[in-house]
Amino acid sequence: MELLDYTAPATLDDALEALRATPGARPMGGGHRLILDMKRRARRIPLLVDLGRLDELRGVRRGPDGGLEIGSTTTIADLVADPLVRGSHAGGLLADAAAAMPDAQVRNRATVGGAVVAGADVAAALIALEAGLHLRSGGARSRRVSVERLLAGEGPAGDEVIVAVEIPATTAQGAYERLAEPAALSSLCGVAVGVTFRPGGAVGACRVAVCGGPGPARRVPALEDAAAAAPGNGAEPRLDGVFESDDVASGEYRAHLARVLTRRAVARARDRDPA
Structure with missing residues (x-):
């Protein structure tokens, strides 16, 4: 691992200033994935800005709409x-x-913020929950962006910090199903669903996000349409291009898993529905 500078600011403003002043600096929450990347020399970082002392970025609060605000x-x-x-x-x-x-x-x-940036299982769950992010950068600038859009390429920028994850209130139920890759125990394919049910148990609104393989978690409308279709009234959803092949599994195999795991996750969410 290469030598680098390190700072642990006492305030968020100080952390943002450190990121602004040092091009290439990176914030660190828990540091799990970041440290692994550094040991593999996947990242060259001149300054590590530790956010661990910032109490304002920790904890869970009730949001103004009745949803949840989770410190990053x-x-x-x-x-x-x-x-x-x-x-x-x-x-x-x-x-x-x-x-x-x-x-x-x-x-x-x-941390929650690190899990979003990693784009794996927790990120897929947050996409299914329609979660958004509050980001801050220097000069008291802030913006809000959905987890889905952020992972599709909208940041965070180098001088931005995820302050909180915001989950809106909803009547949807959710569930997550996955198949683990045996060697690394990471998800070969994971499927998160957030779904509302009509009287009698039929699927109403549905959001489906997947992870696994190259690329971050992403929403898959074809799986949403298939989940909402009446039983026996729809063909298997086409998932061309949703998954890439790698040295662990083919894209076609992951697509097959996604179809199966979506059905399992919807069934699990239905079991949780209080109606």
Whole structure:
């Protein structure tokens, strides 16, 4: 690992100034994935800005619309244990996705903001929940962007920090299903659904996000349409180009898994529906 400079600011403004003043600087929450990238020399970072001292970036709060506001440096373990999360519509889906991190030490270090940037299981769950992000940069500039759009290429910029994840209130139920890659235990394919049900259990509105393989978590409208179709009234959804092939699995195999896992996740969400 190359030598680099390190700072642990006491305020968010100081952290933003450090990022602005040093091109190529990177913020660090839990540091799990970032440290791995650095050890592999996948990133060259002149300055590491540790956000761990910023209490304002931790914790779960009730949002003004009745949804949830989750500080970006809240750990995954603290997230799923929080009473506000456990008592909300998001609880089951986030707990499912967090369980995809098989190592308790990782869950105790990994942060919500880092999980979004990593674009894997928790990010897929947040896309299904229509979650947004509050980002800040120097000069008190701020913006809001959905997790879906951010992972599609809208940042964060080098001088931006994810301040909070915002999950809107909804009556949807959620569930996450995945198949693990045996060697690394990462998700060969994962599927998150956020779904509302009509009386009698038919699917109403539905959001489906997938992860696994090259590329970050992304929403898949074809799987949403298939989930909402009446049983037996639709062909298998075409997922051309949704998954790329790599040295672990082909894109076609991952697409097959996504179809199967979507059905399982919808069934699991239906079991959770209080209606």
